[in-house]
Amino acid sequence: MADEASIDPADVTGEGVRRRDFINIAAVSxxxxxxxxxxxxxxxxxxxxxxxxxESSTEIDISAIQPGQAIKAVFRxxxxxxxxxxxxxxxEAEKVxxxxxxxxxxxxxxxxxxxxxxxxxxxxxTHLGCVPLGAGEGEVRGEFGGYFCPCHGSSYDTAARIRKGxxxxxxxxxxxxxxxxxxxKIG
Amino acid sequence: xxxxxAKEYKPGHPLMQWLDEKLPLPRFxxxxxxxxxPVPRNLNYMWNFGVLAGFCLALQIVTGVILAMHYAAxxxxxxxxxxxxxxxxxxxxxxxxxxxxxxxxxxxxxxxxIFRGFFYSSYxxxxxxxxxxxxxxxxLMMATAFMGYVLPWGQMxxxxxxxxxxxxxAIPVVGQPLQVWLLGGYAPDNAALNRFFSLHFLxxxxxxxxxxxHIWALHIPGSSNPTGVEVKQESDTVxxxxxxxxxxxxxxxxxxxxxxxxxxxxxxxxGHPDNYIPANPLSTxxxxxxxxxxxxxxAILRAFTSDFFFIPAKLMGVLAMFSAILVWFFLPWLDTSxxxxxxxxxxxxxxxxxxxxxxxxxxxxxxxxxxxxxxxxSQIASMYYFLHFLVxxxxxxxxxxxxxxxxxxxxxxxxxxxxxxxxxxPTAA
Numbered sequence: 118m119a120d121e122a123s124i125d126p127a128d129v130t131g132e133g134v135r136r137r138d139f140i141n142i143a144a145v146s147x148x149x150x151x152x153x154x155x156x157x158x159x160x161x162x163x164x165x166x167x168x169x170x171x172e173s174s175t176e177i178d179i180s181a182i183q184p185g186q187a188i189k190a191v192f193r194x195x196x197x198x199x200x201x202x203x204x205x206x207x208x209e210a211e212k213v214x215x216x217x218x219x220x221x222x223x224x225x226x227x228x229x230x231x232x233x234x235x236x237x238x239x240x241x242x243t244h245l246g247c248v249p250l251g252a253g254e255g256e257v258r259g260e261f262g263g264y265f266c267p268c269h270g271s272s273y274d275t276a277a278r279i280r281k282g283x284x285x286x287x288x289x290x291x292x293x294x295x296x297x298x299x300x301x302k303i304g
Numbered sequence: 305x306x307x308x309x310a311k312e313y314k315p316g317h318p319l320m321q322w323l324d325e326k327l328p329l330p331r332f333x334x335x336x337x338x339x340x341x342p343v344p345r346n347l348n349y350m351w352n353f354g355v356l357a358g359f360c361l362a363l364q365i366v367t368g369v370i371l372a373m374h375y376a377a378x379x380x381x382x383x384x385x386x387x388x389x390x391x392x393x394x395x396x397x398x399x400x401x402x403x404x405x406x407x408x409x410x411x412x413x414x415x416x417x418i419f420r421g422f423f424y425s426s427y428x429x430x431x432x433x434x435x436x437x438x439x440x441x442x443x444l445m446m447a448t449a450f451m452g453y454v455l456p457w458g459q460m461x462x463x464x465x466x467x468x469x470x471x472x473x474a475i476p477v478v479g480q481p482l483q484v485w486l487l488g489g490y491a492p493d494n495a496a497l498n499r500f501f502s503l504h505f506l507x508x509x510x511x512x513x514x515x516x517x518h519i520w521a522l523h524i525p526g527s528s529n530p531t532g533v534e535v536k537q538e539s540d541t542v543x544x545x546x547x548x549x550x551x552x553x554x555x556x557x558x559x560x561x562x563x564x565x566x567x568x569x570x571x572x573x574x575g576h577p578d579n580y581i582p583a584n585p586l587s588t589x590x591x592x593x594x595x596x597x598x599x600x601x602x603a604i605l606r607a608f609t610s611d612f613f614f615i616p617a618k619l620m621g622v623l624a625m626f627s628a629i630l631v632w633f634f635l636p637w638l639d640t641s642x643x644x645x646x647x648x649x650x651x652x653x654x655x656x657x658x659x660x661x662x663x664x665x666x667x668x669x670x671x672x673x674x675x676x677x678x679x680x681x682s683q684i685a686s687m688y689y690f691l692h693f694l695v696x697x698x699x700x701x702x703x704x705x706x707x708x709x710x711x712x713x714x715x716x717x718x719x720x721x722x723x724x725x726x727x728x729x730p731t732a733a
Contacts, residue, residue: 163485163488163499164484164485164488165484165488165489165490165495166488166495169489169490169493169495189586191585191586193489193490193491194489194490194493194585195490195491195585196586240586243618244470245466245467245470245471245618246466246467246473246491247463247466247467247588247592248586248588267588267590267591268467268674269606269674270674270675283606283608283609283617283618283621284618285474285618285619
């Protein structure tokens with residue numbers, strides 16, 4: 118039995134702000150914030166785990182790649198193309214008016230200073246992620262002489278820039294550095 | 305819920321009476337799929353496919369749970385474990401083929417179920433919610449089927465996973481991080497395979513839950529019927545059991561004959577030989593195609609080959625592909641004709657058959673290589689697809705003069721209905 122004198126008149130009439138309203142809002146807010154905080158680990162666990170991130174750099178020996186040749190290496194479980202461009206291919210890439218490109222970039226912007234012949238890109242088509250042809254011996258290189266994606270027909274030029282087909286971007290240039298004249302460290 | 309003349313459940317045995325008081329589950333079943341559910345008396349075999357879809361889900365869950373007992377979701381052994389099922393596990397070959405072809409069978413019956421809905425305008429008031437839940441089920445089915453196809457970890461599995469998660473990469477700003485988050489890496493690998501397995505196991509039970517809502521929503525207005533005229537009186541209906549349990553049972557028998565014919569005589573007819581090659585992240589198959597049931601949508605995805613104002617072609621394709629299904633959510637409000645059934649709508653009927661042809665053409669193009677003339681054909685067919693839903697359907701609904709409707713289902717079936725005479729000439733009463 119409640120003591121008559123201790124009952125707040127607002128509790129009886131149902132008007133005005135009651136102490137109980139405050140308790141309700143405080144309790145629900147507290148539980149709500151707590152509930153949302155629990156979502157963070159549930160969502161974060163989906164992101165790449167530590168061992169996947171640990172594989173994020175690769176060293177490649179490029180000494181055996183002759184001009185005109187290319188190799189496929191693996192970086193983050195994805196193919197990466199290392200290509201030694203011939204002077205003709207470099208000239209072809211440089212004579213293109215960048216204004217006419219879908220993703221305007223010059224060859225200089227896509228290679229390191231003084232190493233213009235080394236074109237290093239991901240071997241992942243920017244359309245839907247297929248591996249373009251052109252890095253392997255005897256593979257078709259498409260009408261612009263770079264790479265050609267067989268999935269949906271995207272053609273890349275000798276600077277691996279998108280020229281034709283559905284892909285929106287040039288082949289991605291990963292971050293890399295030359296640790297010596299013959300070794301490249303990617304990532 | 306249900307009609308006033310629906311038979312009431314009367315438990316006979318004392319044990320059943322006791323159960324009915326504590327947990328009226330038999331009563332629930334009786335009212336849902338028993339003699340307590342009155343159904344229009346004129347349903348044709350197009351109304352068989354909901355039950356068949358339910359059967360397919362049960363088939364997939366049973367075979368799938370068994371396959372999961374023998375399968376290992378790890379990139380280094382997944383392919384081998386599937387071969388182990390095929391060669392070593394007792395009856396493993398049959399269970400796996402039953403599951404793989406069961407997915408195709410599920411989509412066959414669901415597509416017929418959906419096109420039944422299109423033709424008879426089953427999506428119209430008061431059945432909008434049934435339709436909306438149905439579209440949700442279809443989306444869940446697509447997600448489940450896609451993730452299931454990744455599990456054998458063959459070439460098509462791997463590249464399918466890469467291409468489909470690549471679709472999310474098309475979204476501006478958040479796309480790339482979203483794709484990495486979905487895969488748990490930069491390319492499909494163990495993390496992706498494991499989570500796909502987990503979700504592939506979970507989603508069918510989610511589908512089962514949404515199916516319960518789908519049937520619950522159906523039982524409020526009751527089933528539609530080929531005339532599209534609502535049930536008016538007891539003579540318009542028959543009890544679900546035994547009339548439609550028998551009819552659906554016969555349909556199930558025919559379905560099983562066709563399903564078993566494929567299962568035992570052409571189990572790889574609908575598969576891709578490339579998926580018997582283990583996944584290789586460094587080599588893309590020359591011709592990546594999804595399973596046949598995704599072809600129409602895949603054709604729409606590939607139809608966009610050049611940028612549309614400031615929207616890149618890739619994003620346009622992705623938006624169009626998802627819109628092709630999302631537009632179904634708006635169907636109840638795009639088709640404004642008060643008449644439901646295609647039988648009484650001459651113009652609508654033509655539009656329906658054109659849409660059917662259009663989807664078949666899209667399906668063919670989606671399975672073909674991305675080269676001319678298929679690209680151009682899929683562009684035209686994609687345009688027509690959206691034209692049908694967004695322009696043709698609303699215009700047809702407003703200009704069409706429908707054929708006269710029967711007074712009632714009884715009149716449509718028997719040629720005469722006492723009630724119709726009274727209705728036509730009220731003073732005679």
